[in-house]
Amino acid sequence: MTLNRTPPTSPKPQPKVSVDRADNTASTSVRFTPHESTLQQCASAPDLSSEPDTDCNAYKKRKFDGDSATASTGLTRAMFDTFSNKQKAQFDDLMLRINSIIEQNIDLKQSVEVMSAKYDEFLSRISYLEAEKKADNKLIQQMEDKIEHLQRNMKASEIEIRNVPKSEGETKDDLCDLVVNLSQTLNINISEANLRDIQRVKSKGNSNAIIVTFSSVIIKDRVIKGVKMFNKSKDKGNKLNTTHLKLKNNQPVYVSERLTLKTQKLNYLARTQHKNYGYNFCWTSYGVVYLRKKTGDPQIRINSAENFLKLKPANCA
Structure with missing residues (x-):
């Protein structure tokens, strides 16, 4: 069955408008493009000439x-x-x-x-x-x-005799005889009646010291003074020794007053260091240590180690 369809109408050519503004007057001229009228139309071609719905897009x-x-x-x-x-x-x-x-x-x-x-x-x-x-x-x-x-x-009336050898079976009577012989050597009249006590005590070395306690301090002072004078009057090889006490071996004997433990320490410190500090004389008297630089200078009493050490800066500068 043949269908007769009417072809769609061709769109009318739209005139193109041109504006001439040379003389500030508007003139309109219409021109048609030849190929626009020859466009083939088909049934399914959309209507391109229709304007879009601007309101819907907006x-x-x-x-x-x-x-x-x-x-x-x-x-x-x-x-x-x-x-x-x-x-x-x-x-x-x-x-x-x-x-x-x-x-x-x-x-x-x-x-x-x-x-x-x-x-x-x-x-x-x-x-x-x-x-x-x-x-x-x-x-x-x-x-x-x-x-x-x-x-x-x-200890004021006591003396200490050191470096006397101990004999075998020694008794106090033997010790008293030693002290009597010592007094005769020093030209001092001392008898056993003048001795209150005598004994040996332990000390360093082979011989123990002999401690003699007199009946008075005066007798003790006489003995100490006599020993000093005797040693001064003798030469070095003939100072007080064991032969003066009627003993065989010839060895020096030292006699000094009995010192307390504190004074012994001070005396040892003074005797070992006094020359380094510029002092030439060091001795003890009535249990007190004294120092002296030279003959005629005043003596300095040492009561404690602090007193002795204070002498070092002044004399070693």
Whole structure:
């Protein structure tokens, strides 16, 4: 069956309008393009001459733009809410930490106040203990001086004879004979009646020292003075020795007054160091150590090691 269809009408050629503005007057001329009238038309060709519905496109564009703005606003609000919640959480955590620090500072302040009070108390106690220590040291020094004075008085009538060999089966009578022989050598009249006690004591070396206690200090002083004069009058090889005590072996004998333990230490220090400090003479008298630079100079009494050591800077400069 043959269908007779009417072909669609060809679109009318649209005139092209040109404007001539040379003389500022508008003139319209219409020209037709030859190929526009020869376009083939088909049944399925769209109507290209129809104008698009501008109102519909505008509506769709406005609708699309509105959806994008709404979505963007919602996303921004969600991001802001997330950021705000995060900041709030951080702020809450920061406030907790600040409060914890404040509490710690309060506890620390209280601890510092307690420690400061204890420190002040300790300072007070230390000051009290230092004052008490000074008082105790002063009292101890006074007691030591008193003991030293008592010991000197007890030993004031005693002499010490050193470097005398001990004989086998020695008795006190033998020791008394030694002291009598010594007095004869020194031209001093001493008998056993003048001796209150005599004994040997342990000392360094092979021979123990002989301690003689006289009945008076006067006799002791005579013996000490006699020994000094005897040694001064003799040459070095003939000073007081064991032959003067009627003993066989010829070895030097040393006689000195009995010293306390403290004075012995001072005497040893003085005898070993006095020349280094510029002092030529060192001796003891009545249990006290003395120093002297040269003949005619005043004597210096040494009561303690501190007194002796003070002489070093002044004389070794």
